[in-house]
Amino acid sequence: MVTDRKPAPLPRVVIIGGGFGGLTCARALRRAPVSVTLVDRSNHHLFQPLLYQVATGGLSPANIAAPLRSIFHRQQNATVLQGEVVGFNLPAKRVLLADGTLNYDWLVVATGATHSYFGKDEWAPAAPGLKTLDDATDIRARVLRAFEQAERIDDLQEQRRLLTFVVVGAGPTGVELAGALAELSRHTLKGDFRRINPADARLVLIEAGPRVLGPYDPTLSAKAAAYLHRLGVTVLTQKTVTRIDARGVVVRDAAAEEAIPAATVLWAAGVQSSPLAQRLAEAAGLETDRAGRVPVGADLSLGAHANVLVLGDMASCVGKGGKPLPGVAPVAIQQGSHAAAMIRRRLRSQPSTPFRYYDYGSMATIGRSAAVVSMGRLKFAGYFAWLTWLFVHLMQLVSFENRVLVLFQWAWSYLTRGRSAWLITGKDTRPTASAAAPSPTP
Amino acid sequence: MVTDRKPAPLPRVVIIGGGFGGLTCARALRRAPVSVTLVDRSNHHLFQPLLYQVATGGLSPANIAAPLRSIFHRQQNATVLQGEVVGFNLPAKRVLLADGTLNYDWLVVATGATHSYFGKDEWAPAAPGLKTLDDATDIRARVLRAFEQAERIDDLQEQRRLLTFVVVGAGPTGVELAGALAELSRHTLKGDFRRINPADARLVLIEAGPRVLGPYDPTLSAKAAAYLHRLGVTVLTQKTVTRIDARGVVVRDAAAEEAIPAATVLWAAGVQSSPLAQRLAEAAGLETDRAGRVPVGADLSLGAHANVLVLGDMASCVGKGGKPLPGVAPVAIQQGSHAAAMIRRRLRSQPSTPFRYYDYGSMATIGRSAAVVSMGRLKFAGYFAWLTWLFVHLMQLVSFENRVLVLFQWAWSYLTRGRSAWLITGKDTRPTASAAAPSPTP
Structure with missing residues (x-):
């Protein structure tokens, strides 16, 4: 009945x-x-693995984010609440x-x-990290403003400080950021300035551990370090950061303490x-x-x-x-x-089962055309690794529109080294720096 | 010698x-x-005629802006200074x-x-205008936040206020903004929310003069008003705004004063x-x-x-x-x-000559597939006018990359009503509103 x-x-x-x-x-x-x-x-899903590309001007925020409402538009049993x-x-x-x-x-x-600033939250204003779209556009503006100011300044010491970019932490994010900054200063910005040569920019990647990409296989770490070296990135391993402020960074190793005057410091060290x-x-x-x-x-x-x-x-x-x-x-x-x-x-009243992680591997890209990939026993680096990186990341983007747009922008910037996303937006959030170099802690 | x-x-x-x-x-x-x-x-040239599309989520900032350094990259006799x-x-x-x-x-x-707020600069926080990329992303976030809050609220009166969008000034920018907001609420957001129907949004376009698109030919003004009406925009002409605050807008005509409770007010009235x-x-x-x-x-x-x-x-x-x-x-x-x-x-020691302006005409678009165009004696409206508008604006974008990207995004959103640029970024800049309706000035 x-x-x-x-x-x-x-x-x-x-x-x-x-x-x-x-x-x-x-x-x-x-x-x-x-x-x-x-x-x-927030109202969007963010494809964080590509966030560093927004921070370095390669992609636009909308390329790597998709509104949650749009993703669940057709899923009738789902409600989105901001x-x-x-x-x-x-x-x-x-x-x-x-x-x-x-x-x-x-x-x-x-x-x-x-x-995580490991308890040193006062470092945050001078060394922003990269987690949200706002972080990325803020970092993009900081990097660009540093080049713009360097172009205008006569004081050579201050110009040097403005053209020094420090990335703290050499995990995948730090390595990718440093690689992208190198690509940018060595190639993308070539010829854009009249008084400075962006290729003179000093790029420093600081790592407390013994090598870059610590969790990866040592051979891949060595490859990544070699790529970074070729791009002109100074890699400092086994150095501890003891101070970050508007003037720059102070690092220490077993032997001594050293001040690195830098206008732009990016934090990729801890979460x-x-x-x-x-x-x-x-x-x-x-x-x-x-x-x-x-x-x-x-x-x-x-x-x-x-x-x-x-x-x-x-x-x-x-x-x-x-x-x-x-x-x-x-x-x-x-x-x-x-x-x-x-x-x-x-x-369905069935018992739960334990979670098992299938590790398909890990990868990181270093600038244009180079990457390291580790898939089970397979470990490779170079151009083919870079294509793999490209393909995997493109396929994972959540919307088809974004996949097509990102493919187009990558192809475009690969061919032309274009920089349409190279915009300074938002307020200047940098702490005020005196022109003096940071002094080692007393 | x-x-x-x-x-x-x-x-x-x-x-x-x-x-x-x-x-x-x-x-x-x-x-x-x-x-x-x-x-x-700023470091970029901005294609202002399309700025309203960034404010309403149709395009991304990088689509309508091009870094000045990139534009003058090859012009050896030019230097750019920010x-x-x-x-x-x-x-x-x-x-x-x-x-x-x-x-x-x-x-x-x-x-x-x-x-220009005509001396009423205190209106600015509640009624932002549209001149820069930051203005556009701020307005985009305001509009989106209003829909998000309306979805969550139980108080029907406050929900109504959140779903009321007022545009002050019915020149080309105001008309295009109102049309794009209508398109958005009537079509693009359809099905994205579960508790509200975005199509219920109330859209009000306020104009002090006797008709929309005042400087245009009256037949085109009438066409534009008809398109706006069809999209569900309430056009109030010969109404003066006497007050704007976080609660909404108060307007006055010869007869009376009226309060329009609204969470989102956009200023397109004066420059x-x-x-x-x-x-x-x-x-x-x-x-x-x-x-x-x-x-x-x-x-x-x-x-x-x-x-x-x-x-x-x-x-x-x-x-x-x-x-x-x-x-x-x-x-x-x-x-x-x-x-x-x-x-x-x-x-070359030649005398200067007077400037002569050649008026090739003017145009404005109202939502999707409709526009009004005035070229000399030629005046037309509708779908063909919209295609003309599209073509003219696309061809004027300063970089080829942007032309291709914008064409792709327009085609995409025309076919799918997609909204990849529909992102809330930045801090919430709206003044705090009490839930009360604005009261007419005493």
Whole structure:
């Protein structure tokens, strides 16, 4: 007998964060019998692996970002909310927003990471990091303003400082930033200035560890260092930064302390979990690890709260060999799929399964036409690695329009070394510098 | 007999402003025996006629801007300086910069216009105008934030206020802005939200004069008004704005005063010359006109200073029939060519000639697929006018790369109503609004 009754309301899945993890999870639930709400502070998903290209003028913000509403336009079971999450009430199954609350049956938290200045937050104004579109356009404007000021100044010492660019941290982001800055000053800006030669710019990449691309295979690190050297980047390894201010950077090694006067310092050294990780851990009665990450179970669930899943850069998840998984996009993407699978399984009363990370490899590009790629036992570098890098990144861009536009802009700038995205926008955010060189700490 | 002597230094032409006038003048001097220095506050030339498309998410900043250095890359006799001009010493032939001076033999001043709030500068925070890339991305973020907040709010009255968009001034910019906002809310955002219907947005275009597109032929004004009506824009003519604040707008006509609660108000009503016009006029012992423009001679020269030429929106230049020329791109472009010709003639000791403006017509677009075009006696509207508008604007973009990219993005968004440039960036700059409606002035 058919009765005329209302269907039971769908289980509510609230996903916090529209990065790789949250986005993948929400999309993987598109045919699940749930109602999905994706909450993010910003209105767009950002393809962070290419953010350094916006910071160095190769691409435009719209090329690497896609509005979340546009991504979920056709996914009828998904709602997008732009909002600021401030806390959690796990027993009541409630997310606290800056201006309201959201009830959930399932909660997925994936708010990623932010820069860490290792307790030296006073370095932030002089050494911005690269996490958002606003960071990228701010860095782009800083770099350009330095060249513009150098063109106008007569004081040779100050001109030298303006033409010195320091990148702190030689992980993939630092290496890619330094490579792109080298490409820019050596080639793209050639002939654009009349009084300075941009190729005279001094590029310094500072790394506390013994080599660039520390987590990669040593042979690839050596290749990357060689490419950087060829591009004219001075790589300083085993140097600790002891001071950053508007005048520049002071570094120290076992032997001595050295001041590097520089108008532009970029921070690519440390990340820590977003502040929400701390609040989530507290709400669950857990402790975050040293990087501020939330410990999760094998199935990504949060302690005793089986209906809360944590993933991406903010989750401390142990991989093969007991080592924590790295904070990279593939981990977040695979965890997003896994979280969605866990929800679907549990809705069918099936037990959850442990998350397993498949490491397809890692890669980094150094300037134009060179990259290093590590895929399982396969490790290669050079032009073919660069094409691989190009292809993989292009295919992962979330919208087809962006894929076509980015391909066009890459092809264009490869052929012409064009620089249409080379715009100074926004207010000058640099701290005021005296012309004096930074002095070593007393 | 050949003597080994240095060539005489080239006459120095300093051009202030990299808009249509300054850019055209500098490029027209590329083969002249002069040394050109182009000074601009920003590092890019901006194609202002398409700025409203950035403000409404159709195009990206880099699509309509081109770095000045890139434009003059190959022009060996041209130098670009990013700098802030603060004054003039005409007897000493010297331009005063915020941090230095520039000597000239010829001076071309073309710094354009800025918004005018008719003495009500306190309206500016609540009703931004559209002149720079930063203005455009700020307006884009305001419009988007209003939709995002409306989606989240329960208070129906406040939701209505958030979904009300007011454009003040129905000249070409105001009409194009209102049309683009209508297109956006009626079509582009369709299906993107779950709780609000963006098509319910109320769009109000306020004009103090008797009709939209006042300077155009009345038949075209009527066509434009009809297109706006079809797109659901409420056009209020012969209404004076008496108040703008964070709550909305108060308008008045002969009969009564009315409050229009609105979270987003855009200013397209008035322009005045850039502040430099005043300083230049003072330096020359002249008085600016009501709009702050500098009176110029028939050959665009400044009073007794035959070696100073003033052009574009900041010049008060009389056209046929004694009417001052309008502040539009074609006037600035033709004056830029004329200024360059004057310099070349005088270098050959030829007398200067009066400037004559050739009016090729004017056009404005209203949403997707409709425009009005007036070319001499030819006046037409509709789809073909829109194609004309498209073609003319595309061909005028300064770099080929931008032409291809803009064509692609237009084709793409025409076919898909895509919105890749639909990004919220930057800080929220809106003044805080209480939920109360604005009250008529006492």
